[in-house]
Amino acid sequence: MANNTSSTQTEAPILEVTGLGVDFWVDGTWYPAAMDMNYTVAPGEVLAIVGESGSGKSSSSMALLGLLPSNSRVSGSIKLNGRELGGLTEGQLRQIRGKDVSVIFQEPMTALNPVYTVGFQIVESLRLHLNLTPAEAKARAIELLEMVEIPDPAGSFDKYPHQFSGGQRQRVMIAIAISCDPVLLIADEPTTALDVTVQAEILDLMRNLRHRLNSGIVLITHDMGVVADLADKIIVMKDGVIVEAAPIREIFNAPKHPYTQQLLSAVPRLQVSDRAEGVDPFAGAETVLKLQDVSIEYPKHGRVPAFRAADGINLEIRKGEVLGLVGESGSGKTTIGRAVVGLLPVVEGSLTINGRDLAKADAKGLRDIRRHIGIVFQDPGSSLNPRFPIGQCIGEPLLLTKQFDKKAIDRRVEELLDQVELPRSFRNRYPHELSGGQRQRVGIARALALEPSLLVADEPTSALDVSVQARFLDLLQTIQQEQQFACLFVSHDLAVVDLLADRIAVMHRGKLVEQGSADQILRNPQDPYTQRLIAAVPVPDPDEQQDRREARAALLAQGAAS
Numbered sequence: 001m002a003n004n005t006s007s008t009q010t011e012a013p014i015l016e017v018t019g020l021g022v023d024f025w026v027d028g029t030w031y032p033a034a035m036d037m038n039y040t041v042a043p044g045e046v047l048a049i050v051g052e053s054g055s056g057k058s059s060s061s062m063a064l065l066g067l068l069p070s071n072s073r074v075s076g077s078i079k080l081n082g083r084e085l086g087g088l089t090e091g092q093l094r095q096i097r098g099k100d101v102s103v104i105f106q107e108p109m110t111a112l113n114p115v116y117t118v119g120f121q122i123v124e125s126l127r128l129h130l131n132l133t134p135a136e137a138k139a140r141a142i143e144l145l146e147m148v149e150i151p152d153p154a155g156s157f158d159k160y161p162h163q164f165s166g167g168q169r170q171r172v173m174i175a176i177a178i179s180c181d182p183v184l185l186i187a188d189e190p191t192t193a194l195d196v197t198v199q200a201e202i203l204d205l206m207r208n209l210r211h212r213l214n215s216g217i218v219l220i221t222h223d224m225g226v227v228a229d230l231a232d233k234i235i236v237m238k239d240g241v242i243v244e245a246a247p248i249r250e251i252f253n254a255p256k257h258p259y260t261q262q263l264l265s266a267v268p269r270l271q272v273s274d275r276a277e278g279v280d281p282f283a284g285a286e287t288v289l290k291l292q293d294v295s296i297e298y299p300k301h302g303r304v305p306a307f308r309a310a311d312g313i314n315l316e317i318r319k320g321e322v323l324g325l326v327g328e329s330g331s332g333k334t335t336i337g338r339a340v341v342g343l344l345p346v347v348e349g350s351l352t353i354n355g356r357d358l359a360k361a362d363a364k365g366l367r368d369i370r371r372h373i374g375i376v377f378q379d380p381g382s383s384l385n386p387r388f389p390i391g392q393c394i395g396e397p398l399l400l401t402k403q404f405d406k407k408a409i410d411r412r413v414e415e416l417l418d419q420v421e422l423p424r425s426f427r428n429r430y431p432h433e434l435s436g437g438q439r440q441r442v443g444i445a446r447a448l449a450l451e452p453s454l455l456v457a458d459e460p461t462s463a464l465d466v467s468v469q470a471r472f473l474d475l476l477q478t479i480q481q482e483q484q485f486a487c488l489f490v491s492h493d494l495a496v497v498d499l500l501a502d503r504i505a506v507m508h509r510g511k512l513v514e515q516g517s518a519d520q521i522l523r524n525p526q527d528p529y530t531q532r533l534i535a536a537v538p539v540p541d542p543d544e545q546q547d548r549r550e551a552r553a554a555l556l557a558q559g560a561a562s
Helices: 056-064 089-094 118-129 134-147 166-177 196-213 224-230 248-253 258-264 332-341 364-371 390-401 407-418 424-428 436-449 466-483 494-500 517-524 526-536 542-561
Strands: 015-026 029-041 045-050 072-080 101-104 183-188 218-220 231-236 240-248 287-298 307-318 323-325 344-355 375-376 455-456 486-490 503-508 511-517
Touching: 029 072, 029 218, 029 231, 029 240, 045 056, 045 224, 056 072, 056 183, 056 218, 072 089, 089 332, 118 134, 134 166, 166 196, 183 196, 183 240, 196 224, 196 526, 218 224, 224 248, 231 248, 231 258, 231 466, 240 248, 240 390, 248 323, 248 542, 258 307, 258 466, 287 332, 287 424, 287 486, 307 344, 307 486, 307 511, 323 332, 323 494, 332 455, 332 486, 344 407, 375 436, 390 407, 390 424, 407 424, 407 436, 407 455, 436 466, 466 494, 494 517, 503 517, 503 526, 511 517, 511 526, 526 542
Parallel strands: 045 218, 045 231, 101 183, 183 218, 323 486, 323 503, 375 455, 455 486
Antiparallel strands: 015 029, 015 072, 231 240, 287 307, 287 344, 503 511
């Protein structure tokens, strides 16, 4: 099921790329983004292009459709069903985009127009390329929404993008992309921002569409689990060059290039643990964070009533312990993280940090408690002030306490840069001059500035490439073991949680459904929701992933029957 290359080998390729080069003109110099790329895609075949950020995988794929900015140039040959695309006018390319070749973008919220209903946007795509009446286009749009499994397709036709969840918006994007039955689909990181269960559904959907339409798919991703689940062939890119290209099993079972080997070894995976069974290494350690029967609400806002996002939560984290809080989007895990740092009110129960109740603290007491909490945010780019140099970003918490002079702050900033393994010279750089992984290190340095007893990390690795993520996790583990702070690690990536966490708590619809040691939760889950969550995690092994997919389908069928 994962591979159907044998049936596609005899057919003429949909896409033939020969000697493709992409360059960008920056400050008077041409910089290469992709060099001398050669590949083909056959009908019904999925080609995965993998590599880190900056490897050229997105630039080279956007070049196929002329979607690059004006400071770019493209060389080489791009043939779609034998027709050369290079040299076509903008008008001719517009005829091909959407009709013959479609793109599923990484972030559906920015790709969809927020002021038009999703129905209008699908109809617009249909009427632009096909000779349909408004009534025919509407009927086809509703049929497409049904095909991508949007609930109540007829009612959803008149909804706006913000009224859908992230996974549903991605389905709408796919509906628009397949509306004209394209021969080639370019999927640019189509599941990056999605939970594992939603991601598994989107992958099932793409697999079904690939068989139904017999379209070729170019899948751009850094998630090797997704590649193992969907791809037939893989191209591995580094610094704009293809370093290895082969069928999927060849790459996963016997990677030849050192970079491919490094990329695969950096992928975190659910594994058999080496932790001693039944031994609690934190027995007797002091409790840093304790939640007893805690309920959290988003306050009433205008006509919108108060919304209870978490209910009856009991949790505790001890000194030196990492607790992984997992669940889907909307399960309430980030809500708990926000309440712990005092950004959301606790309406019932008690939330204590180092023995002090956050709910009963006044403004001065809250400020004092917050000094002992560090926060690492999901998106380091938007959480750092773009006008401040890195040194000032890291030193800001120290400055706000009014207890350190300039020399002491400078010394501490240098210590922190050393600790997160960044050069001291970075203190004079600005956030936009750093990569995502480097910015996330700055986020850790700032969070640790006041030597907190509790660190709250909210999805800190979701935007990072696998190799950058691996280095970041190693660093976080090392610092945590040295400083022995308690850590609440909020994530939907179970493999990352398995690597870091001593205990795991599972959230579902605002309730805590299960908690226990990492081994108990990941290798012997009791709650049906936890079982479904773990079954949805893609693993970087094509054969094992096929078995897991079949087991997940059986589990879902069993759940539906009961």
